[in-house]
Amino acid sequence: MQDAMLKIIPIGGLGEIGLNMMVVEYQGDLLVIDAGLMFPEDYMLGVDLVIPDMEFIRRNKSRVVGVLLTHAHEDHIGALSYLMRDVNVPVYGTPFTLGVVRHKLDEIGLLGQADLREVQPGLRLVVGKFEIDLIRVGHSVVDGIGLAIRTPMGLVVHTGDFKISHAAIDGMTTDVNKFARCGEEGVLALLSDSTNVEKEGYTISDREIGETLKGIISKCRGRVIVALFASSISRIQQIIDIAHQNGRQVVYNGRSIEVTVGIAKSLGYIRIPDGMEIGIDEIGNIPDDQVVLITTGSQGEPMSALARMATGIHKQIKIRYGDMVILSSKFIPGNEKAIGKIINNLYRRGADVIYEKISAIHVSGHAFREELKLMINLTRPRYFIPIHGEYRHLVLHARLAEEMGIPKNRVMLAENGQVIEFDAGGCRISSMIQTGRILVDGKGIGDVGRSLLKERRVLSEDGFVAVTLAFDEETGIVMYGPEVISRGFVFETETGHLVDDAQCVILEAIEDIGPDVPDRIEKIRARIKGDLRKYFNYTIKRRPLILPFVLEI
Amino acid sequence: MQDAMLKIIPIGGLGEIGLNMMVVEYQGDLLVIDAGLMFPEDYMLGVDLVIPDMEFIRRNKSRVVGVLLTHAHEDHIGALSYLMRDVNVPVYGTPFTLGVVRHKLDEIGLLGQADLREVQPGLRLVVGKFEIDLIRVGHSVVDGIGLAIRTPMGLVVHTGDFKISHAAIDGMTTDVNKFARCGEEGVLALLSDSTNVEKEGYTISDREIGETLKGIISKCRGRVIVALFASSISRIQQIIDIAHQNGRQVVYNGRSIEVTVGIAKSLGYIRIPDGMEIGIDEIGNIPDDQVVLITTGSQGEPMSALARMATGIHKQIKIRYGDMVILSSKFIPGNEKAIGKIINNLYRRGADVIYEKISAIHVSGHAFREELKLMINLTRPRYFIPIHGEYRHLVLHARLAEEMGIPKNRVMLAENGQVIEFDAGGCRISSMIQTGRILVDGKGIGDVGRSLLKERRVLSEDGFVAVTLAFDEETGIVMYGPEVISRGFVFETETGHLVDDAQCVILEAIEDIGPDVPDRIEKIRARIKGDLRKYFNYTIKRRPLILPFVLEI
Known part of the structure; x- marks a missing residue:
């Protein structure tokens, strides 16, 4: 029973633009489709790039039979080198896709340990228990492919990123006939690119x-x-x-x-x-x-x-x-x-x-609504799964499929981590695996968390003020300071001498906490923090980070 | 000669979206049109809002005869309270515009000192040596006006922000007849809103x-x-x-x-x-x-x-x-x-x-190209001056005017600060006045400069590392530290004990610079900065701000 199950496991790209990565599982074999990155969003200060959390793949690495790349864009191949640190399996792709991958791996010294295997659109590939027809698709990069993945449970069609241009200049139009043949054969599930579902009509050629x-x-x-x-x-x-x-x-x-x-x-x-x-x-x-x-x-x-x-x-x-x-x-x-x-x-x-706002000198590589409809009509799938999009794109694509006649209960609106399971009884979202975003910052992978991003935001908006102050351990007399230093913060204002006043605030705090008070240093630290925060908020309406360095010598 | 000159002096909004503010000068009298703000751009970390540099107006405040507001949007009225700190003259506006201004000034306690004077579209207003016809214009806020400013030198038409909707629901359509009458009378210069010059056709109604x-x-x-x-x-x-x-x-x-x-x-x-x-x-x-x-x-x-x-x-x-x-x-x-x-x-x-991407439930308040053409045709100006736009918008609007038959040498493409001068001999850009952007951050006006923004950016991306270290002044022995503290920066990595290693780096630096070295403290500070910078760049590829607090006690 467990064996006759086909699972589609989205790791990234369902609920976001970028991070495209998916696992198809049949009889224990795992096929990975794409390993994409995402460029950081504005609030991720100082982060270089974002990759999907691949914990699920890591935990099941012995069962991974291969990685199949649909095309050469970063949001489909950019996390491959991170995946390769944990999983060493054959990586399949068309010549141009692998050409780009080869160059990238070579640059970071990982090419030697990569098992790259070139495949051609139009051919059938066997990987583990999967038989996969590689179908040429038109996109904004050459040599893109969609996939028709055959298992005894049925045929799963994955469009990759595609548009249907009947007049591509590179001769690399989407192979509509192949998709149509899938439709005739019977498609269990269509997974289709939702990026441009908000756009009416067709992409221009x-x-x-x-x-x-x-x-x-x-x-x-x-x-x-x-x-x-x-x-x-x-x-x-x-x-x-x-x-x-x-x-x-x-x-x-x-x-x-x-x-x-x-x-x-x-x-x-x-x-x-x-x-x-x-x-x-x-x-x-x-x-x-x-x-x-x-x-x-x-x-x-x-x-x-x-x-x-x-x-x-x-x-x-x-x-x-x-x-x-x-x-x-x-x-x-x-x-x-x-x-x-x-x-x-x-x-x-x-x-x-x-530029594009004043002249038609660019066209998207992703299908508009009429093309998305054509793909659904060509493949006539039993189940429809929108992929590659933020949640609103997935919703709108799901509705489009419903308008095309696919019953609502056979349209599977899933996000990252939601395991879609097919068996003889039908299809359902059965369980949840761990997914997420890993922030890569410099050479650190995943060590930038929420609290660090918050600190960076505070620093970026209000800077900090550091106070250094040293006491004699025995007498409790101030030996040094208070010295006040700031960064990302303004000390000279029209209204006068903020530094002098801040020093007074600090000295008052010290006076209140005499040498005999227990935990004196801790208390002075807390007091300086609190008083300066109030002082700056009141005088100049800012909230710098306050850092008291209070020493006993 | 000097007296018979009419000057148009853009303070803000010519070369940017927002900060709209302009001065018209005739025979020594200065009329201020609008006083707008701009919301900060991404790189202006921690900045609350941006206002134009009003130094020119401040220096000539005795000659300012009034401020005339075209409508109630922040990019036209948001800097008024800052202008009022320096210049106390009557402020003219339509009822709704002044209603909004009144509320804003009341909130900050400045209403008492404001001389607000209500005007009605369709009427003529006399301010100093200017006679101004107030012409109703349609826009995305009610009660907007354009201006026909009469001086003996000629008639200057300023559209304000406008669109030409023949089916406005508030009855506040642009008074095309009035603009046409200006055209018949003879317009010296048309100053027209360039915001949507990239958009073909008409705004929908x-x-x-x-x-x-x-x-x-x-x-x-x-x-x-x-x-x-x-x-x-x-x-x-x-x-x-x-x-x-x-x-x-x-x-x-x-x-x-x-x-x-x-x-x-x-x-x-x-x-x-x-x-x-x-x-x-x-x-x-x-x-x-x-x-x-x-x-x-x-x-x-x-x-x-x-x-x-x-x-x-x-x-x-x-x-x-x-x-x-x-x-x-x-x-x-x-x-x-x-x-x-x-x-x-x-x-x-x-x-x-x-939302607007999937349904027509919003329309811009700014004229599209066909409406801009209509405005030029209605007013048939001798000179054309594109206003309200980034430089590319001004260029495209200037070209549109040329296509409409206005000779290139009578299309004045000016940016903020460039004084456009009209006299009997014609029109030219004659001089340059000081303009710019003032960043308002908390209660501070203009105290945030480039270097501060740069510090904030460094802090936001890489955080900082502070090192505290105290020596005995006489013996040169380390009395305290090195203590290493960081914010917005990662110290725990897979590779181990960055703090311990950083402390070693610091101690090595101290050892190299013995107690007898002249300017020892300064040298140790510089050395710690340099060595830690190299160390972090090498080990984790980051560049935090390094802050050495080195004391002698």
Whole structure:
């Protein structure tokens, strides 16, 4: 009975954007799909990145038969190196996906211990007790796949990140026929990407984007600078083709672009006419209307190539009148202000700037509502499980499936950790496993907790005031101080001498607690804390952290 | 010659969203238009609000003849109380605008010294050497005005914040005829709101929004909760009307809504059928389908009424299945994540949620491109000056004016501080005055500078480590410490005893600098800083602030 059970166990990505990671379990075998990270949110001060809590996988590592990666984006592969510290199994992925993974592992010295196995879309892969058809899907990075996972319990279709573009420029359109064949065969459950369920209609095609870009670039008489995600290989190919048609050469700027273009070239995912590429130092030697610069920084990252151009500190590129800057990428929520600032500064330096708010030069890699409906209709699943989204996206996708005729009791709205169990009797959310977010800060993994983030917030908003004070142990006489030092806090105000007054507050506190009082040092510490807190709150309405260093010598 | 000059002097709002403030100067008289604030940006850690640097006005205060407020939004009136500390002149505004100002000044005890003078749209106001026609404009708050400022040098039209809605529900449509009459009379310069220049087409009308809201609310069988900006008086009126039609009573939640509704009611801007309003404590006594709750929190503010409902800590309202929550407001950039989190949590508690991404239940108060074109065509100005926008908005609005036929040399693209001067010979940017942003933090105005913000950022990301150490002055022997204390920083790691190791690093530093070394204390301090910095960077890749307290006793 236990054996005939199929389980779908979401580790991350169900209830959040990012951290995509899932386990499929059948007869004891565990297949891991993706191992993604998330970039920290604003309140996670000082945190570098976030990975899913993989405790469940660690505890069951002997049963893991493999890791299968759907595509090369960080929110699907970025936690792989952390998973590899605990679990050493084959990692499957398409050539470009593994190309990126290989590069990342090599950089941190983990490539030697990785068992990477290349797979091709269209083929069938056997891993443990799972037979998996790899189905090509269109997305904003090349070489993405969806999965049709066969077990005796039934066929589970996992879309990966996808959109259905019938006019992809890389020839990598979603293999709708394959999904349709799954539908004919009978799909037990469809797990589908919910990212864009709030968007009506269809994604526009990459070809249309290409036409718009061609129109802009061919009219341009100066330098053209295109900022985009380094992983947008097809877009880079489009830019190269347009540059070629317009007699322009291509320069890359930004390490991540050089890396991904290198990988894509070596694998044949990008084709560049001979002699078209030049180095950034040669840019001064050719006329303005014969160059296209492809650069990073489309999200307003402060030290990116584009940000340095916008602020005038880029070594080789000084923005000037006649330059055309194209931001061919999404404004990711949270980055709008940083991107806006760069656009403003580029305009101030005389450049013309084209961005998604004023021209259709970018398209999402995730299916809009009509495409999501098509996927449901192609696969006609018995059960529907929305994946990849915050809770509201999952809810809206669940409702969409209900509107498409899937009965409410066969739409499984689950979040991370909720185990979805299929057996002969049906499907249910059966249990809960441990999941969560691990904050990675510097070299520390998971040592940043709530209280530390709270301390950082207090420090960031009000700074601190440190008081140093030393007594003679025997006489109780003040030997040193009170010395008052602050950071992130203002001591000089129009109203006068805060430091002097703070010292008085401290001395009063000491006077009240004479040398004979038991636990004198502790009491003085507490008193200084309390009195200074009141004092600063009253005088300047701030609440710095108060740190009394009171010593007995 | 000097006397026949008209100057337009932008203090804030030209090159940024918010801080709107401008001076018009003619024959020595200065008229101030608006005094707005800005809410702090992410990097301004701990800052409460931002106001414009008003040094120019302060220096010329004897020449200021009045302050004229265009409408009641914070980005137009929020800095008035700061201006009033230096300049005591009449403040002109429409009834609702002054109602809000009166309440704000009363709260901080400044009402007594304010000379507030009510004006009506459609009338002519004489202030110093200026004759000003007040022209009604439609906006997202009632009682907004644009200005036609007459001087012998010519007529200057200032739109204020506006949109052109031909179907406003409050009857407060933009008075297009008046603007047209200005155009016939001859407009020297048009200063027009650039906020939405990136948006094609027209704003949809408030009536359409009303129809959508009516459709949603009339179908609802449970409680209806509408979150919106407290200043959206017309929208509140719509909600009340729809509630009335559906046999629902109205409850307000959130102090700012109670305040603005109170002001609007007392001035006749909002009409409420008798007995429709009930207190929040009575909500349990009436059936779910007979109540509409109007609440604050539409921007995801962490302690707002809506946020407390979403997290289940609201005293009176527990969200449950059947509740319908409508967020009738914009997702302001920077707030998306906070708003998204609230929506997710409301869904988790069983509510249905409607928000602008999935339904047309909000419209901007700022004109889209077609409306901006109409304003230019109505007024046919000789000179065009885009106002209210970041630099890119000003550029795009300037280009729009050029496309409309205004010659490039008569489109004045100016930023804060750039004085635009008109005389018989034409128009030019003649000089630069001091402007800037003043950060207000607690009771401190302007005492938070760049270096302080940088300290706060370091503290927020990496925390600090304080080392206390005391020597005997004569013998040089360590009497106390080294004691190591940290905040916002991790000391316990998997790898072991960072504190012990840090103490070793410190003791080594001391050993190297013997008792006879001159400036020993200074050298030890520097050495501890340097060595610990290297140590933490190497072991855990973090850069906390290092604070050595080294005493001689």
